[in-house]
Amino acid sequence: MADALRNLLEVRDLHVAFRTSRGKVQAISGVSFDVAPGEVLGVVGESGSGKTISLLAVMGLITDPNAEITGSIRFRGKELLGASNKELRSIRGREIAMIFQDPMTSLTPVYTIGWQIAEQVRAHGPETAKQARDRAVELLTAVGLPNPGEAVDRYPHQLSGGMRQRAVIAMALSCNPALLVADEPTTALDVTVQAQILDLLARLRRDFGSAIVFITHDMGVIAEIADRVLVMYAGRVVERANKRDIFLEPRHPYTHALLQSIPPITGDRPRRLKSIAGTPPSLFAMPSGCAFGPRCTSRVAACSAVPGLTGEPAHQAACFVTGMR
Amino acid sequence: MAETVMTGEMQEGGGVKPRASGAQGPWALAFRKLTADRAAMVALAALILIALICIAAPLYASWSHTDPFRSNLDGQVMVDGKLVAALEQSTEGLGLGYTPVGPTWQLGNYFLGADNQGRDVFARLLYAGRNSLLIASGATLFTLIMATIVGASAGFFGGITDAVISRVLDILWAFPIYLLAICLSVVLINQSMKIGPITIDSGSLLLPIFIIGIVYVPYVARPIRGQVLSLRRSEFVLAAIGLGVPSSRILFRDILPNVLPTLIVFIPIMMAIDMLVEAALSFLSIGVQQPDASWGTIIQDGVGLLYTRPWVALSGGIAIALTVLALNVFGDGVRDALDPKAKLRIGAK
Amino acid sequence: MLLPVLKRLGDMVVAMFGISVLVFLIFFAIPGAEPASRIAGRNASPETVAAVRLSFGLDQPLPVQYLIMMKKLFITQDLTSFVNRGYKVIPAVMNAAPITLSLVAGAALIWIVFGLLIGVLAAAFKNTWIDRLLMVMSLIGISMPAFWLGAVINLFTQSRWHDYWLFSWVPPLGYKPFVESPKLWALTLVLPCFSLAVGYIGIYGRVLRANIVEAMQEDYIRTARAKGVSESRILIRHALRTSLISVVTLFGLDFGQLVGGVAVLTEIVFALQGVGKITFDGLLNLDLPVIMAAVLYSALFVVICNALVDMLYILIDPRERTDG
Numbered sequence: 002m003a004d005a006l007r008n009l010l011e012v013r014d015l016h017v018a019f020r021t022s023r024g025k026v027q028a029i030s031g032v033s034f035d036v037a038p039g040e041v042l043g044v045v046g047e048s049g050s051g052k053t054i055s056l057l058a059v060m061g062l063i064t065d066p067n068a069e070i071t072g073s074i075r076f077r078g079k080e081l082l083g084a085s086n087k088e089l090r091s092i093r094g095r096e097i098a099m100i101f102q103d104p105m106t107s108l109t110p111v112y113t114i115g116w117q118i119a120e121q122v123r124a125h126g127p128e129t130a131k132q133a134r135d136r137a138v139e140l141l142t143a144v145g146l147p148n149p150g151e152a153v154d155r156y157p158h159q160l161s162g163g164m165r166q167r168a169v170i171a172m173a174l175s176c177n178p179a180l181l182v183a184d185e186p187t188t189a190l191d192v193t194v195q196a197q198i199l200d201l202l203a204r205l206r207r208d209f210g211s212a213i214v215f216i217t218h219d220m221g222v223i224a225e226i227a228d229r230v231l232v233m234y235a236g237r238v239v240e241r242a243n244k245r246d247i248f249l250e251p252r253h254p255y256t257h258a259l260l261q262s263i264p265p266i267t268g269d270r271p272r273r274l275k276s277i278a279g280t281p282p283s284l285f286a287m288p289s290g291c292a293f294g295p296r297c298t299s300r301v302a303a304c305s306a307v308p309g310l311t312g313e314p315a316h317q318a319a320c321f322v323t324g325m326r
Numbered sequence: 327m328a329e330t331v332m333t334g335e336m337q338e339g340g341g342v343k344p345r346a347s348g349a350q351g352p353w354a355l356a357f358r359k360l361t362a363d364r365a366a367m368v369a370l371a372a373l374i375l376i377a378l379i380c381i382a383a384p385l386y387a388s389w390s391h392t393d394p395f396r397s398n399l400d401g402q403v404m405v406d407g408k409l410v411a412a413l414e415q416s417t418e419g420l421g422l423g424y425t426p427v428g429p430t431w432q433l434g435n436y437f438l439g440a441d442n443q444g445r446d447v448f449a450r451l452l453y454a455g456r457n458s459l460l461i462a463s464g465a466t467l468f469t470l471i472m473a474t475i476v477g478a479s480a481g482f483f484g485g486i487t488d489a490v491i492s493r494v495l496d497i498l499w500a501f502p503i504y505l506l507a508i509c510l511s512v513v514l515i516n517q518s519m520k521i522g523p524i525t526i527d528s529g530s531l532l533l534p535i536f537i538i539g540i541v542y543v544p545y546v547a548r549p550i551r552g553q554v555l556s557l558r559r560s561e562f563v564l565a566a567i568g569l570g571v572p573s574s575r576i577l578f579r580d581i582l583p584n585v586l587p588t589l590i591v592f593i594p595i596m597m598a599i600d601m602l603v604e605a606a607l608s609f610l611s612i613g614v615q616q617p618d619a620s621w622g623t624i625i626q627d628g629v630g631l632l633y634t635r636p637w638v639a640l641s642g643g644i645a646i647a648l649t650v651l652a653l654n655v656f657g658d659g660v661r662d663a664l665d666p667k668a669k670l671r672i673g674a675k
Numbered sequence: 676m677l678l679p680v681l682k683r684l685g686d687m688v689v690a691m692f693g694i695s696v697l698v699f700l701i702f703f704a705i706p707g708a709e710p711a712s713r714i715a716g717r718n719a720s721p722e723t724v725a726a727v728r729l730s731f732g733l734d735q736p737l738p739v740q741y742l743i744m745m746k747k748l749f750i751t752q753d754l755t756s757f758v759n760r761g762y763k764v765i766p767a768v769m770n771a772a773p774i775t776l777s778l779v780a781g782a783a784l785i786w787i788v789f790g791l792l793i794g795v796l797a798a799a800f801k802n803t804w805i806d807r808l809l810m811v812m813s814l815i816g817i818s819m820p821a822f823w824l825g826a827v828i829n830l831f832t833q834s835r836w837h838d839y840w841l842f843s844w845v846p847p848l849g850y851k852p853f854v855e856s857p858k859l860w861a862l863t864l865v866l867p868c869f870s871l872a873v874g875y876i877g878i879y880g881r882v883l884r885a886n887i888v889e890a891m892q893e894d895y896i897r898t899a900r901a902k903g904v905s906e907s908r909i910l911i912r913h914a915l916r917t918s919l920i921s922v923v924t925l926f927g928l929d930f931g932q933l934v935g936g937v938a939v940l941t942e943i944v945f946a947l948q949g950v951g952k953i954t955f956d957g958l959l960n961l962d963l964p965v966i967m968a969a970v971l972y973s974a975l976f977v978v979i980c981n982a983l984v985d986m987l988y989i990l991i992d993p994r995e996r997t998d999g
Contacts, residue, residue, distance in 0.1 A: 062900055090904075094902040094903030094904070095903055106894035106895060108898065110993070111920070112916075120899075120904060121903065156993040158993070158994050169898075496693075498697075500977055500981060501974060502932055502973050502974060504936050505935035508958055509701045509702070511958075512963065512966055513702060513713060605823070606940055609820075609940060610958065622820075625823050628826075632834075633833070636835075640827065646818075646820055646823070647815070647819045647823075651818035654818055
């Protein structure tokens, strides 16, 4: 593993469980990953695979009193699990910022864009109201919102989806965070707007130097923006590698299946896209052994045990059949 | 805060949200949820108890040999082994007024004392409960039926029908409720009223039932209208219309059953409101008419004796407060069981 | 911004017209007794009934009768009682209006302050004993008849514990105009306002708690947390602020309704000569012109309140502004 100080974020053996009326539900089991400064880590997986929950845990945003979180989350070498609310608050929004999926619902409807950006600026700095507003205009300019001097006084409902997401990104960037967590920031947008937002994020990463954790279920988006990729399935990391390796030499059958479900850009068009047979397991009825087992075409006897991540540090997969290669 | 996380992705993933197990229908599920709600069950038991006690009023009256409706100006009461006049000449001031006997705290013997007619307050309290409960139930039934007819026609037929009905409902809704009731009763109270074949006599309980029932029709009809309207535009109804299913069948088979949970949620809420309105109208002497009693008239009697015999007013009010409290708690339970998203508020107006 | 305001003003006129027609129909068109003998009161002489018939133009068609009634009420304002001959009704209602307004405004002030307090506290301490205690108290407050609570308050503050230090400040029942003695004006109103407010405190506390708890599950609350905003600020500036929108609507309806609602009974219990008490006296004397005037002026007030609230709504909810 890489040198501790070189990594911005180190997550080790993260477990998240929820106590429910129907017993304890394990949402995340032993997830580990690192984020280096300035890199883009793509986290990919189906709905319910635990991508969002693991990053919410990093942000300390799981407020459910029935949640049990164990493991270690270190940011710049400092343990975040068990940190006081006040400590977390000084990191949230200032050092780690988050962009959520739906820009329509993630802004408070009764305040202007400018107010909401200024709120974040002033939560972490000594800026006056005037300075915070100027900063908001500056940020809105940076994210390419047309006419930022006027947009700053607009309410969320007065902007289009793409504009709104730009405003959310501007807000997230307001304190020059070292790490930006983007939770499916393009899913709720039109395809053309999606591309613009991806371009914007790539540009901002250059200009602001933030590392980005990009959560998505879309391998196409991963191909566009990620440096390294983390593939999650049913609360576990099943494969991690750099982008090139994931796309050219996928090891886990699930990754393989994911890649087959996107249409190729070159070459012959397949008659049918392959979909993955079966459905992701319910957290209430997790299969014993490899969680992907019931849907896997290469299943062997060994798969009745839970596979661990194996392989060289730069490319690991959790599969008995293909992982050792 | 489970929801903050759960809405993220786990629900779509089919994970955490517990699903109805087996082939249970929504009604069975709601019923199970209601019976598991301890507060609601205690409230329901209290309501049943109160209703039973009030229904048994004649038993109490015959057992204690009192006639709670006849003035008993020179009756006598046994207190601590001595016979005392039910109405004693006031010793204060000019000695013109009479003070009724106070509570003896002996069941069957002027338990709560007498009112200014010398009548047994406790026996009257029981009979009053019958009237209060009857009026509340009757008015609720009237409101729900009228509101369903009006709201469903507006929502289902739309167009001009809807525009006219909605306007009328808005106007009724803007009308201050007690003033509307006062207007109606000042005109109706001293004469009988004929609605088709039904004649309502001036002292009849039907009058307060009608007045209370009618003023709350907009309160129920507006949400029903909204619901029917959205059902009318829903795909399964559009499909049924496309298939040529007759309107009446759509209304009774597809729409009304979907409105039923809302109506049921309204029952305890409306009964609680109606109890309070009945008390207010009777206090204004435009509800239940003497010598009949309701909990409102008992308070009215009691306010005149407030400083000398406070238990008359206190008992009437406590009876109302307990019953309404039980209705509200039970209503919360019914709402949570049937329609947790319902934005109905108790105690409106 | 102008167009929605004009639309609300239009709604207001329509509502007022509808209410006045309804009142007119109740008094002049419900079959049974002849309207003239109703208006003339109990045991009226034939001459009085004839005078009523002349005065209200009862031999003319209904629309004309309606216009005569409205003219007497709002234009010439010379509606007189036939039970108390020569008693001018409109000035009596006007003189009583400040009393009712003081009562209702005082009650509104109390219920807003305490309703907000209870709603925010209960939501902040959701599912703890503080929450449960506040919610049980609210429910009890909602379940009591307000006029009965007033009578019970009188029992203790006027009689039983009047000499006890806690209640020795309570003045005798009745009303003192503000111009005579602001202090007595306030003191006489405290308890009536409070008794009127209790039920609404309960309703608003419950509604607000439910709204805040619901708002706290919205995505934008998670965004605010991710921004590093403090929990208390999230509760007040985000969750409470968005919850207030629906509460303001309720408030407008309730404030207007109170004038012709429970306040009538509270005035009677506390011997305040407000519009409600005048209406009640009119009812006891079967003096219909009094009721007519009280009802229509109260309704006018309600309608104006509703219109004002609709406009306030445009101010506090940016989504309602259509100029965006």
